[in-house]
Amino acid sequence: MAKVTIDHQTFEYEGQQGLLQFCLDHGVDLPHFCYHPAMSAPANCRQCLVEVGMPQRDRATGDVVKDDAGNDVIQFMPKLQTSCSMQMADGMVVKTHRSSELVKRAQKDTLEFLLINHPLDCPICDQAGHCPLQNQAYKHGPEGSRFEFEKVHKPKHIDLGPRVVLDGERCINCTRCVRFTREVSESHQLTIIERGVRNYPMTPPGVEFDEPYSMNVIDICPVGALTSKDHRFKARIWEMSKTPSVSTVGAKGSNVDYWVKDNQIMKVTPRTNMEVNEYWLADEERLDYRKFNEDRPEGPTVEGAPVSWDMGWKAAADCLQGVDGSRIVFLGSAWATVEDNYLLGRLAAAVGASAPVYLPHVESGHGDNWLRTDDRTPNAQGCERLGIRAISPAGLKARLESADVLYVMEDDPVASGACSVEDLAGIKVILHHYNTTNQTLAAADVALPAAMAVETVGTYVNMDGHAQRLRPAKAIAGVNRTLSMEIGKCRADRHGTPFDKWYNESNLVDCQPGWVSLPEVAAGLGHAMAYKGPKQIMEEVSNALPSFKGATYPAMGEHGVRLETAGVTA
Amino acid sequence: MADFIKHPVVELPERKPEPVIPADQLHFSEDEKKQIQTWISRYPTADGAVMRALWLAQEKFSFLPPEVIQLVADELGMPYAKAYGVATFYTQYFKEKKGKYVLDVCTCFSCQLCGGFDMLHYLEEKLGVHKGETTADGVFTVQEAECLGACGSAPMLQITNGTYVHHLTKDKIDALVDALREDKVPAFTSVTLPQDEDEMGGNRRTDVAATESYGVCPVSETTR
Secondary structure, three states: OEEEEEEOEEEOOOOOOHHHHHHHHHHEEEEEEOOOOOOOOOOOOOOEEEEEEEOOEEOOOOOOOOOOOOOOOOOOOOOOHHHOOOOOOEEEEEOOOOHHHHHHHHHHHHHHHHHHHHOOOHHHOOOOOOHHHHHHHHHHHOOOOOOOOOOOOOOOOOEEEOOOOHHHHHHOOOOOOHHHHHOOOOOOOOEEOOOOOOOEEEOOOOOOOOOOOHHHHHHHHOOOOOEEEEOOOOOHHHEEEEEEEEEEOOOOOEEEHHHHHOOEEEHHHOOEEEOOOOOOOOOHHHHHHHHHHOOOEEEOOOOOOEEEEHHHHHHHHHOOOOOHHHEEEEOOOOOOOOHHHHHHEEEHHHOOOOOEEEEEOOOOOOOOOOOOEEEOOOOHHHHHOOOOOOHHHHHHHHHOOOOEEEEEOOOOOOOOOOOOOOOOOOOEEEEEEEEOHHHHHOOOOOEEOOOOOOOOOEEEEOOOOEEEEEOOOOOOOOOHHHHHHHHHOOOOOOOOOOOOOOOOOOOOOEOOOHHHHHHHHHHOOOEEEEEEEHHHHHHHHHHOOHHHOOOHHHHOOOOOOOOOOOOOOO | OOOHHHEEEOOOOOOOOOOOOOOHOOOOOOHHHHHHHHHHOOOOOOOHHHHHHHHHHHHHHHHOHHHHHHHHHHHOOOOOHHHHHHHHHHHOOOOOOOOOOOEEEEEOOOHOOOOOHHHHHHHHHOOOOOOOEEOOOOOOEEEEEOOOOOOOHOOOOEEEOOOOEOOHHHHHHHHHHHHHHHHOOOOOOOOHHHHHHHHHOOOOOOOOOOOOHHHHOOOOOOOO
């Protein structure tokens, strides 16, 4: 196997590999700005310089030359090399800043150059705190600048498009954003204009940077030059905690981090998962977070009057009590988790009703065969695998004609056009809802606020059959040990108890996850549906249903499990 | 450039400019298209021909407003943004309307030492414009240029990305301006080293049989 020696440590490797990526993968923290694993390496930031040498070979014989001690004589290239564009070769010897004063000096000097025209506005810059330039300047940079002249002033706060704002002065011209539009999204909406000290990324005249993936350039920008128009100046990075979870906007199930401050979602950023969304996220998935913060219900209501949770659950059970199963319609949801839909199916079976159905929310033509999908819900595949089938609004309307009770979980049949509030006048409606904007709420006899994807523990299955875990990013009102534990486990700041640094009681929503409400309703009907928590429910699902084989919480971990396609009937 | 050192401000280009070339004139002729195709065939990808095609467009339209850059990009089948980046990179591509003759006076090191600024200022005074500006009659634009690679005959200037005028003196500038007003563009002068003059007949071009070449080096007034 081929060998490469990095700072006196020898590694084995196979195939063609880039040196910088290899170093990063093996814990050698080489500073860099322009290199991104998903894009070409232009080697223009000059920050990843290293010394590279190869064993010297005798020209006549081709043998490796040995010194007196019998070691290979290493011939170093006369100049430092950019490791991002350097392909490794067998026998290569590399010296990084950890073992070479020359490399250390080069990195320091490169940073001094990069900082010559960079404004020192970190205190008001959104990138501060997670800025590669800031971090690397602290780690490897010079202590001060020797540049005594006025810095170059470039255009600031320019709206490149509807969602991305440019600060030209902060740009270090790494061209990551330009390469993103050229190589990844292929929208070709950005270019570097002008030359020398005057250059910065810009759209050509008459073009707006409005592609549906434009905000990815904000994440890959190694400085604060490209910022989000939506999130600008809203919160500092250290004021938020992030939770790894899954997007709720489409059937692709893109992996995201939810950033939370004071129990409110502040922004959504992509989380790398090479099997699903790689490094990227669509703009619509980043911007559709206000639903988690705004128009949230304040506790359960019966006939519009606020009640306690126990009363609410009992009222729901009373609605179902004594009604013939054939006259109850259970409506599942492609926004609800697998666990909650499974419990709904069990409740339906317990009262003798037919299996739940769900309303598909498909917008034909919305998808682009990348991260955006026609299906605007995250868990239609999970419903199908549970045997919960899609029903058209007209089909649901027809079924409602012979129904006495409609049990709606986390959906809105009125807004979907299946029925009007008047149609539901003679029907008892039990509704688990996310938002007060839910139009079915007006017809609901019992309304039980449901925890949204950012407040619950659960599983979504994406369109490709990738089962992935949801983790609670923010707390709900009331005490739930399972949720507290999960928040503590998945949030980097270990928020979990009222004694923690970030604990905050503002903006708590009085809602309950389906896996709390549904067993309570079932218990009111005398059916035992006791689980220790969603983990146990999923264990049961993965054991009982072949279509969920292997989808346990430990197996899903951070990056999910690809389920077998067998056993699914669309 | 001197001004840029004192006031280093980069202006944002107009982001939604009105087109200046009428739509019915905004196209390449069949011959021009054929020419562009010939250039494309010389490169691995069509993008490679962008500089030649932009040059052709500049000669046709006299400058490169965004719609012309778009036309070139479409002709080559390359992204407009990329072509725009190329056009803004090179100062020789004119992004705005210039005078009929653009006089690029070199003020880089060698020319500066030999009186490049004297020549620039003389030209500015003579034409009544500042560098970067165009005379009211639209005939001359005076610009300051970085090194044009003719240090051996400093100070010098270039006429509209073309002919060089070497060893500038005030008299030479007077004569040049008069000649250009009558549309008499000076002939190409070979830049040779004294030792080569005999050997190569003073001709540095392979495409013409003979060219003029300069003889004795004048010395700038400043140095004198």
